[in-house]
Amino acid sequence: MAGTRQRNKDKLPVIIDAAKAVFARNGFYNSQISKIAKQAGVADGTIYLYFRNKEEILVRLFEHQVGSYILSLKEQLKQLDDARQRLSYIVDQHLQILEEDPDLARVFQLELRQPIAEIRKGIAPILHQYFQIIEDTVCLGQQQGYFDSELSAKLIRKIIFGSIDEVATSWVFSQKNYSLTSQAAQLIRVIFRGISK
């Protein structure tokens, strides 16, 4: 009804979704702009109406997905008073999101690790927001007397994020013949024991 062409603002998410699929399938370096454009059903040049360059697609894909996730995460965490519940929720959701979207998992765990300054810098702000949420939760837990106050919240964040990240990466490399979220319970147990008073 709306005509054969998409209306214009609709193209941004279309391109981002296309990029996610193409990056997941071919890797960043082997994902030519022309492939992404074809997958999105637009012309090569159209990509550049929405993105400055190829790196920005990866960065904005990250922002798009993680940015909105962080908003909803913050909302959810507000509902929970206990820092232990909050942390548990964070770990659970992190793994669940990746498990639900294998393309996203592949892009986040592998392709986003490009040692390209522009990409590293681009995702840093959002990533640090996420880090901050974890650190804040840890601090809350320390204030609530659940977590050991002698431990640096920043170090704990690294441990938590590093653990989740490695579990997720292993899963991406595996044949995915096991559930990622099934690892959440044990992972949380170890973390809690590790940082509790």
Add this chain to the structure above:
Amino acid sequence: MAGTRQRNKDKLPVIIDAAKAVFARNGFYNSQISKIAKQAGVADGTIYLYFRNKEEILVRLFEHQVGSYILSLKEQLKQLDDARQRLSYIVDQHLQILEEDPDLARVFQLELRQPIAEIRKGIAPILHQYFQIIEDTVCLGQQQGYFDSELSAKLIRKIIFGSIDEVATSWVFSQKNYSLTSQAAQLIRVIFRGISK
């Protein structure tokens, strides 16, 4: 004595060292073969007498460093009976090696994460040897009654490696105005608590 041409044999380590420095300074993609050759004091073509292609340099650099490290690590671990001491030693050494060689740290924590199949596959065997050492140590600790036997050794390995790795990566990204090894004690403490009975 010194002819215009270097004598053969000892070019391999020279090239590997040169590659480490150049990769650390410029990143893998911006490290042209000609740059590495110049740094090593050899001709471009000479590189290809020792390596099939650019990717192999990175892989062999990893093998070279980690391979020999694993050998000495195994020797050292034999000296220690207590799995807790062993694990402690592993974490300590891991961080120490990276701290002592910032170029190596940069290459390992950033450049080696290339989502290039050839590189991923190339480093996998050595990396898995290292993983195995950690898992074996964990299992030993479980047998010795120190670590919780209900936890999967593989999961624990992921937590341990993931934590170390994230701590190291953060350090590389930082201005390195703090000591990496100084984090070892707290890190080990958290891990031990997390996995103890």
Add this chain to the structure above:
Amino acid sequence: MAGTRQRNKDKLPVIIDAAKAVFARNGFYNSQISKIAKQAGVADGTIYLYFRNKEEILVRLFEHQVGSYILSLKEQLKQLDDARQRLSYIVDQHLQILEEDPDLARVFQLELRQPIAEIRKGIAPILHQYFQIIEDTVCLGQQQGYFDSELSAKLIRKIIFGSIDEVATSWVFSQKNYSLTSQAAQLIRVIFRGISK
């Protein structure tokens, strides 16, 4: 009127003509893509919008010239009933085309003889069409009772084509201080005598 960028469509013949001139002047191996592009007034990369690789330029140059020649040749031959007239026309035209376009002659007689599989295979279909025309004409002449039916048409074709080809190649190597077509009459006389009843 003329923008800075050429409009599309008519670049193919421009590139083919440029390639013919550059190949004739420098030989295939010494004709870098950049030379051809410069001669054609396009960018290096533009060549690859029209050709898969350098070899294909040579093949398509052959197809382009010979393909259309074969079409017109077939038309002309239809006008002639007598196989002797036809054969005479074939020889005449063959030499005339080369003489009229020395660049083409050089490319056909020398550069196209590259012992490169891709080139050999690429020109084979067209070349065999030409061979077929000669053989058909010979057969017709045998049916018309002009040519000796005991001789293999295929062998006669080899003799005819081989003779023309050698005459042409000699001319290309020479200073071209004699007319190529001037040899046609004697050549045809020898051939006719050779294959007549």
Add this chain to the structure above:
Amino acid sequence: MAGTRQRNKDKLPVIIDAAKAVFARNGFYNSQISKIAKQAGVADGTIYLYFRNKEEILVRLFEHQVGSYILSLKEQLKQLDDARQRLSYIVDQHLQILEEDPDLARVFQLELRQPIAEIRKGIAPILHQYFQIIEDTVCLGQQQGYFDSELSAKLIRKIIFGSIDEVATSWVFSQKNYSLTSQAAQLIRVIFRGISK
């Protein structure tokens, strides 16, 4: 008895034979010096004690084979008084030599056609000796009253050589499921008819 190494002067023919085999198997451009050296059982550098460069190998291979053939050919021709017998012998032998040595045939009919000035110029003197033999024979035939004196001996030579050459090349390209020499009789018949009075 003579030791494991060949005595020195023996290496020239060994290298030439190796080159012939390697060129025939891989083509000139894909026949790296190292391949030829390996096939000959010598070091790469040794090749350059006998040949100035790669092109010269091809040229000297030609000289080696054709030079000695021309000597023996001249001897044989002296035995024959009749120009027709002589010409017949030339054609026969030409085809026979190629049929007996498929590697040689491949190198002569394909690889030697390199449009490389150094090669073209290198083989020219020997090739022209051969051409001269044919032309001399034709002239003799004209003097003996067998061949039409109104035809240019040079043109006849081109027809004769071109025909043989095309027959030979076709055979090399074919699966060689037919005898090359079996074509000699018909070929000679056509030629004789073509140039007779």
Add this chain to the structure above:
DNA sequence: AATGAATGAGGATTCATTCAT
């Protein structure tokens, strides 16, 4: 004479990006 490790020039090709339409 023989070796073979070392040299280094050279170029086809890709693909992110532009811009006339």
Add this chain to the structure above:
DNA sequence: AATGAATGAATCCTCATTCAT
């Protein structure tokens, strides 16, 4: 806004050749 033909920079790798041994 959308197109997609055109651009052209940028580099890995090969391999003929050299020369210290």
